[in-house]
Amino acid sequence: MALDRVISEKRKRQCAKLIEISKDIVRQAFDKFKPEELGITWTGGKDSGLGLWIIRQVCQEKGIPLPKAMIIGEGDEFEEIEGFVDRMKKEWKVPLEVCRNEDVLKAANHTLNVIVKVKDLSERNREELKRIGFDEDEFPFEAESYTGNHLMKTVVFNQFLERNKIKGIFQGLRWDEHPARFDDPYFEHKEAGHLAPEHTRIRPILHFTEKDLWDTYAAFKIPYCQLYERGYRSLGAKTTSLISEEGVPAWKQDLENTEERAGRRQDKEKAMERMRQLGYM
Amino acid sequence: MAEIVGPGCPRGIPGNVEMPLAVERLPNGNTLIADAGDEAGFGSEIIEVDPVGSIVWNYNQGLKFAHSGRRLKNGNTLITDTTNNRLIEVTPDKRIAMSSDEWGGGTGKLSDGSHLHYPNEAFELGDGTFLVTDRNNDRCIQVDRKGHVIWAFEKELHHPHNGNPLPNGNILIADSDGNRIVELNKKKEIVWSYGDGKTETLWWPRGAIRLEDGNTVITDSKNHRIIEVSPAGKALWKFQTEHVDKFYITHATKEGTFLIACTDGHHQVIEVDRTGNIVWLFRNYRRPSPIHARLTNGFFKEVGEDGMPRHWVLATRLSEGGGKFIWDNNHKPSPCPGLEYDRPGGLFLQQNIAVKPGATYRVGAEVKTIDVKGTACLLIDFYDHLVGSLYRDITDMPSGEYFTGTNDWTHDSFEIKVPPKATFAQLRLAINHSGKVFVKNIMMNLI
Numbered sequence: 151m152a153l154d155r156v157i158s159e160k161r162k163r164q165c166a167k168l169i170e171i172s173k174d175i176v177r178q179a180f181d182k183f184k185p186e187e188l189g190i191t192w193t194g195g196k197d198s199g200l201g202l203w204i205i206r207q208v209c210q211e212k213g214i215p216l217p218k219a220m221i222i223g224e225g226d227e228f229e230e231i232e233g234f235v236d237r238m239k240k241e242w243k244v245p246l247e248v249c250r251n252e253d254v255l256k257a258a259n260h261t262l263n264v265i266v267k268v269k270d271l272s273e274r275n276r277e278e279l280k281r282i283g284f285d286e287d288e289f290p291f292e293a294e295s296y297t298g299n300h301l302m303k304t305v306v307f308n309q310f311l312e313r314n315k316i317k318g319i320f321q322g323l324r325w326d327e328h329p330a331r332f333d334d335p336y337f338e339h340k341e342a343g344h345l346a347p348e349h350t351r352i353r354p355i356l357h358f359t360e361k362d363l364w365d366t367y368a369a370f371k372i373p374y375c376q377l378y379e380r381g382y383r384s385l386g387a388k389t390t391s392l393i394s395e396e397g398v399p400a401w402k403q404d405l406e407n408t409e410e411r412a413g414r415r416q417d418k419e420k421a422m423e424r425m426r427q428l429g430y431m
Numbered sequence: 432m433a434e435i436v437g438p439g440c441p442r443g444i445p446g447n448v449e450m451p452l453a454v455e456r457l458p459n460g461n462t463l464i465a466d467a468g469d470e471a472g473f474g475s476e477i478i479e480v481d482p483v484g485s486i487v488w489n490y491n492q493g494l495k496f497a498h499s500g501r502r503l504k505n506g507n508t509l510i511t512d513t514t515n516n517r518l519i520e521v522t523p524d525k526r527i528a529m530s531s532d533e534w535g536g537g538t539g540k541l542s543d544g545s546h547l548h549y550p551n552e553a554f555e556l557g558d559g560t561f562l563v564t565d566r567n568n569d570r571c572i573q574v575d576r577k578g579h580v581i582w583a584f585e586k587e588l589h590h591p592h593n594g595n596p597l598p599n600g601n602i603l604i605a606d607s608d609g610n611r612i613v614e615l616n617k618k619k620e621i622v623w624s625y626g627d628g629k630t631e632t633l634w635w636p637r638g639a640i641r642l643e644d645g646n647t648v649i650t651d652s653k654n655h656r657i658i659e660v661s662p663a664g665k666a667l668w669k670f671q672t673e674h675v676d677k678f679y680i681t682h683a684t685k686e687g688t689f690l691i692a693c694t695d696g697h698h699q700v701i702e703v704d705r706t707g708n709i710v711w712l713f714r715n716y717r718r719p720s721p722i723h724a725r726l727t728n729g730f731f732k733e734v735g736e737d738g739m740p741r742h743w744v745l746a747t748r749l750s751e752g753g754g755k756f757i758w759d760n761n762h763k764p765s766p767c768p769g770l771e772y773d774r775p776g777g778l779f780l781q782q783n784i785a786v787k788p789g790a791t792y793r794v795g796a797e798v799k800t801i802d803v804k805g806t807a808c809l810l811i812d813f814y815d816h817l818v819g820s821l822y823r824d825i826t827d828m829p830s831g832e833y834f835t836g837t838n839d840w841t842h843d844s845f846e847i848k849v850p851p852k853a854t855f856a857q858l859r860l861a862i863n864h865s866g867k868v869f870v871k872n873i874m875m876n877l878i
Binding site for chain 1: 725726729730732764791793795796797829842844845846847848872874875876877878
């Protein structure tokens with residue numbers, strides 16, 4: 151599905167300029183690393199989708215194969231995203247690895263909110279829990295909890311790097327998506343740590359704002375997952391992702407004055423007012 | 432095992448100035464400083480320091496978050512003992528010559544039946560009575576030594592601080608939550624004001640002084656600056672530091688310099704001249720809370736002999752005397768800690784953790800709230816090398832979800848990027864207004 155929205159020529163040129171900046175980052179990555187040393191994180195969402203679309207173009211112009219992509223199966227996926235990923239994988243010929251923490255999924259019987267006993271997990275997963283300071287004997291299986299996030303995403307990500315000897319990994323992060331991202335660098339080298347391999351994170355689309363991104367999708371007819379048409383602005387796990395505005399496509403929402411990842415935090419402004427009563431702070 | 436990378440000093444060391452709030456230069460050239468104490472409620476005192484920084488007098492008996500100390504004509508010192516809701520006068524040999532606790536036949540009540548509530552400032556007037564800024568009663572009053580209310584301005588003020596008597600008999604009041612300064616005459620008419628309510632103009636001003644030339648110097652606290660304005664309201668001069676510095680009270684010396692109490696910005700008193708040069712400085716701060724190499728006891732399994740989770744500090748300084756630490760002993764598999772609070776201030780459970788500037792961490796926990804009227808949340812403050820917060824407002828600090836009302840256990844996690852100047856993080860469970868908040872399984876890791 152491609153966005154059916156008219157973008158002016160001027161705006162299209164602006165978007166093309168943003169794409170050029172991203173392509174330059176991608177080219178630099180290919181100068182630094184061999185294609186087989188590179189990996190791409192893909193979620194089926196709008197950010198990694200744009201990144202993949204750009205990386206694929208650079209590969210085509212250079213006549214090199216698309217690096218291996220990874221998608222994390224956290225056990226709580228939208229069927230719509232799975233369908234979209236399947237379709238694009240075939241259409242764009244993406245060498246895709248679906249990465250799951252099978253050990254945890256098995257211990258949880260592939261069922262959300264089931265209590266997982268730490269002693270039932272593999273040594274590696276137990277070691278990972280120790281590494282993050284988890285100090286209980288069991289936890290409920292939820293992809294978006296702290297432990298769930300670590301075991302189902304971080305561990306799986308690190309294992310993908312290890313298994314494929316990846317030295318540079320593309321990420322679809324943007325500066326404006328979260329305050330913690332606002333000064334992320336395009337290239338960030340990560341030293342090896344306990345259970346975490348040394349690698350470089352490459353973020354070619356950092357400079358795209360949410361509005362830039364949707365205008366680019368429209369201007370260049372880039373395919374996207376249909377959930378964005380239903381009002382989702384940010385897609386994560388199925389049970390914790392919330393529609394921001396029911397029935398209002400993401401690109402028609404007030405992108406500049408509301409939070410992309412708002413969900414339950416819509417009333418944060420009011421809460422902030424109450425917190426501000428603490429004058430001393 | 433806890434690994435401490437920055438040890439803390441004992442709490443309440445006499446003379447250790449943790450949070451200077453009010454300051455004045457005495458006729459003998461010494462400086463009188465009101466120190467509100469540390470975050471856990473220890474160490475509030477009034478000290479007199481000489482020009483070379485030696486402490487020549489102090490008073491620290493029973494004070495809780497004292498906001499001002501003013502030297503009287505008789506040589507005694509008048510102290511607003513804020514969290515204790517009292518006003519006391521102490522002699523040079525540290526005897527209490529007067530206490531508002533004795534008013535109203537020992538009830539502490541004033542002649543109008545009220546009680547001081549979070550008094551912030553008190554000055555002696557020409558006739559020996561006192562002008563008291565009674566913050567949480569939203570008023571400025573004139574009382575005598577027996578507690579008779581002689582005059583009161585009780586309208587239109589919003590948590591005022593530092594009502595300041597002027598030579599012409601008028602009073603200059605910092606109407607802090609109103610974001611303005613007002614000058615009143617004795618007929619309670621507002622004859623001058625500055626501030627339009629917008630935080631860009633004045634944000635939580637703490638005090639104002641009138642100079643001999645008629646200009647007004649305002650301590651614009653949350654904008655971390657001192658500004659001078661003309662009678663016509665024109666901004667003429669300003670002073671600010673490069674770091675976040677919530678100035679409290681500014682005092683004009685007869686040399687034309689300004690003494691500024693810098694609270695826990697950098698825990699110091701500075702004297703600046705008109706060019707912005709710091710010409711004198713007093714800082715002897717030692718940090719009482721240790722800095723841990725990493726988050727320690729985030730699962731609250733280690734409990735100290737005092738019944739508190741080890742390595743965590745209960746920060747009561749802003750609690751206005753209310754609230755307490757609690758355990759939910761019915762929680763399985765082990766009890767989980769919480770905070771119970773009952774008034775407009777705030778209460779925190781916190782720990783200092785060493786961090787790497789530029790690094791990104793994921794912080795997470797599970798949080799439960801019961802009937803929270805204000806807000807409860809996990810948040811992180813970052814501090815620079817002089818233990819000054821890098822944020823000028825609590826709502827600027829990275830935080831998890833802001834919880835209100837009643838919420839069953841909720842996963843709450845958030846990512847933080849450590850600012851370049853940070854030397855350590857302070858992870859807090861916070862609650863304000865009223866209600867209960869419980870927390871468990873706190874984790875914080877580099878990502």
